[in-house]
Amino acid sequence: MPEGLEAEIYRRSADHVVARRVARVEVDDHQAMAAELVRELPGRTVEATRRRGKHVLLDLDDGRSLALHFGMTGRLIVDGVSAIDRLEYASGRDDPAWNRLVVTFDDATTLRVNDPRRWAVFTLDPDLARLGPDFLTLDVDDLVVRLGRRRAAVKTILLDQSVVAGFGNMCVDEVLWQSGISPAAPANSLDRARLEAFVAACGEHLPAMLERGGSHTGTLDPEARSAVPPCPRDGAPMRRDTIGGRTTIWCPVHQTG
Numbered sequence: 001m002p003e004g005l006e007a008e009i010y011r012r013s014a015d016h017v018v019a020r021r022v023a024r025v026e027v028d029d030h031q032a033m034a035a036e037l038v039r040e041l042p043g044r045t046v047e048a049t050r051r052r053g054k055h056v057l058l059d060l061d062d063g064r065s066l067a068l069h070f071g072m073t074g075r076l077i078v079d080g081v082s083a084i085d086r087l088e089y090a091s092g093r094d095d096p097a098w099n100r101l102v103v104t105f106d107d108a109t110t111l112r113v114n115d116p117r118r119w120a121v122f123t124l125d126p127d128l129a130r131l132g133p134d135f136l137t138l139d140v141d142d143l144v145v146r147l148g149r150r151r152a153a154v155k156t157i158l159l160d161q162s163v164v165a166g167f168g169n170m171c172v173d174e175v176l177w178q179s180g181i182s183p184a185a186p187a188n189s190l191d192r193a194r195l196e197a198f199v200a201a202c203g204e205h206l207p208a209m210l211e212r213g214g215s216h217t218g219t220l221d222p223e224a225r226s227a228v229p230p231c232p233r234d235g236a237p238m239r240r241d242t243i244g245g246r247t248t249i250w251c252p253v254h255q256t257g
């Protein structure tokens with residue numbers, strides 16, 4: 001599924017539509033804001049792109065912003081090209097019936113969201129205050145406060161987009177593995193030194209995964225998640241457990257609580 005890294009890859013491809021003016025918009029009528037998008041977007045020019053967590057934002061010349069959230073299987077296709085050919089666990093097919101948003105610009109170019117499962121969400125002027133700080137720019141002091149209040153498993157808390165925005169299942173498993181933190185550790189049991197290690201691992205590994213192509217390029221890649229090999233760090237048998245309702249791959253030897 002598109003995690004924050006995939007959203008960043010989509011944001012970069014959305015940069016191609018900066019300075020283009022919207023001519024018309026087609027939106028899946030299941031979208032809550034369908035009528036508003038069709039009414040408000042034509043005539044607007046895209047001035048910039050941003051990302052917050054798993055949301056890609058197109059800033060418009062009237063001061064408003066269009067937020068794209070890609071759900072489980074949504075792909076952004078700009079000028080007929082998807083920056084990501086195939087999402088893990090999703091179809092790579094680009095069926096026109098799955099177009100949930102089609103923005104056509106004055107020069108007849110397009111930006112589309114193609115989503116087989118129909119869980120993508122498009123919002124004009126999203127409330128970003130409900131999202132936590134972005135996972136690519138975490139601050140240790142902030143994380144100490146945010147996790148210090150929470151007793152649930154740290155993995156569950158990190159996947160809560162109101163605590164930290166951007167983590168999906170693969171990235172959070174990867175960074176917890178890299179920083180030696182058990183995904184089941186109570187969030188408020190981790191001292192500052194361990195959260196510093198976590199933030200350092202985010203800073204080292206997430207940008208590297210981004211440049212390699214996304215959240216499936218970590219040490220715990222889909223092949224490892226499927227085969228559950230011995231831990232590449234210490235050779236111990238790794239485990240596949242369900243934590244917070246999500247399949248979790250981890251090493252009970254070097255990942256401690």
Ligand SMILES: [Zn+2]
Pocket residue numbers: 231232233234235236251252253254255
């Ligand atoms: Zn290990």
